[in-house]
Amino acid sequence: xxxxxDIPLWLALGVSILALLGAFxxxxxxxxxxxxxxxxxxxxxxxxxxSYGTASIxxxxxxxxxxxxxxxxxxxxxxxxxxTATTPVTLMLLGRAALYRDRAEGKDPVLPADEQADAVFPIxxxxxxxx
Amino acid sequence: MRRLFPYPLxxxxxxxxxxxxxGFSLGQLLLGTAVALLAAQGLAALRPAKPRLRxxxxxPRLVGIVLLDIARSNIAVARVILSGEREKLRSGxxxxxxxxxxxxxxxxxxxxxxxxxGTAWIDYSDRGGILLLxxxxxxxxxxxxxxxxxxxxxxxxxxxx
Numbered sequence: 001x002x003x004x005x006d007i008p009l010w011l012a013l014g015v016s017i018l019a020l021l022g023a024f025x026x027x028x029x030x031x032x033x034x035x036x037x038x039x040x041x042x043x044x045x046x047x048x049x050x051s052y053g054t055a056s057i058x059x060x061x062x063x064x065x066x067x068x069x070x071x072x073x074x075x076x077x078x079x080x081x082x083x084t085a086t087t088p089v090t091l092m093l094l095g096r097a098a099l100y101r102d103r104a105e106g107k108d109p110v111l112p113a114d115e116q117a118d119a120v121f122p123i124x125x126x127x128x129x130x131x
Numbered sequence: 132m133r134r135l136f137p138y139p140l141x142x143x144x145x146x147x148x149x150x151x152x153x154g155f156s157l158g159q160l161l162l163g164t165a166v167a168l169l170a171a172q173g174l175a176a177l178r179p180a181k182p183r184l185r186x187x188x189x190x191p192r193l194v195g196i197v198l199l200d201i202a203r204s205n206i207a208v209a210r211v212i213l214s215g216e217r218e219k220l221r222s223g224x225x226x227x228x229x230x231x232x233x234x235x236x237x238x239x240x241x242x243x244x245x246x247x248x249g250t251a252w253i254d255y256s257d258r259g260g261i262l263l264l265x266x267x268x269x270x271x272x273x274x275x276x277x278x279x280x281x282x283x284x285x286x287x288x289x290x291x292x
Contacts, residue, residue, distance in 0.1 A: 032212040041222050044208060044267040047248040052205045075151040088245040095253040110224040110263065
């Protein structure tokens with residue numbers, strides 16, 4: 001009998017719900033990436049997958065394998081840590097590249113950050129960006 | 132001691148990660164610690180700014196707040212994508228003047244902001260300390276300035292400065 005058939009119902013339910021939730025959030029993130037209107041909106045969507053999408057799948061994996069191997073299996077936590085620590089790097093790189101390109105093309109979606117730095121406190125200047 | 136163990140937290144973290152991946156045993160503990168010591172020497176050669184944590188006790192509170200906010204933001208963004216109200220969606224940029232100057236504190240803030248689906252860190256100006264944020268569902272700019280400053284920055288200031 002394989003270990004998959006041995007697990008109790010409550011664990012099977014919990015693991016399934018978490019795994020499906022994680023998969024659903026990640027899928028939703030990719031749908032958003034395709035369907036949203038502008039670049040700056042699109043970079044928000046995949047974050048669904050890199051935040052609680054990853055977290056749900058990681059927790060499901062920890063629960064399942066800890067039970068099956070009857071010892072705490074925690075190395076999945078590292079996946080979560082690495083994803084959380086590396087996402088800002090690529091996201092900021094993409095965001096700044098997009099901003100640089102938009103400004104170079106003369107269609108600045110915001111006032112330049114340096115001009116704002118010289119303005120009076122408090123500064124809350126923004127307008128909906130173009131597509 | 133300082134020269135041998137330049138980054139004690141980092142050494143412990145790498146050794147622990149090694150044990151998680153390779154399994155817990157005395158041999159792996161020795162091997163993992165050796166790797167961690169080498170890695171710490173490598174980092175020391177780069178001479179990064181050493182983070183100084185002043186208030187450890189505020190870290191659990193910050194983690195709790197952030198986990199809650201990420202959950203809320205996940206629901207909010209998922210709802211917008213599902214509901215198909217993409218045309219009515221008003222996204223926009225918010226400039227936030229930050230008091231926080233500590234590089235590690237700023238890195239933590241960047242991680243928080245980018246881990247939250249509704250917000251994206253776009254630019255930061257060193258000169259004025261202005262953070263440029265892109266907000267997915269922007270209703271009121273002042274709300275977001277307040278949120279970042281009161282909910283995260285104050286705690287980060289306590290922890291790092």
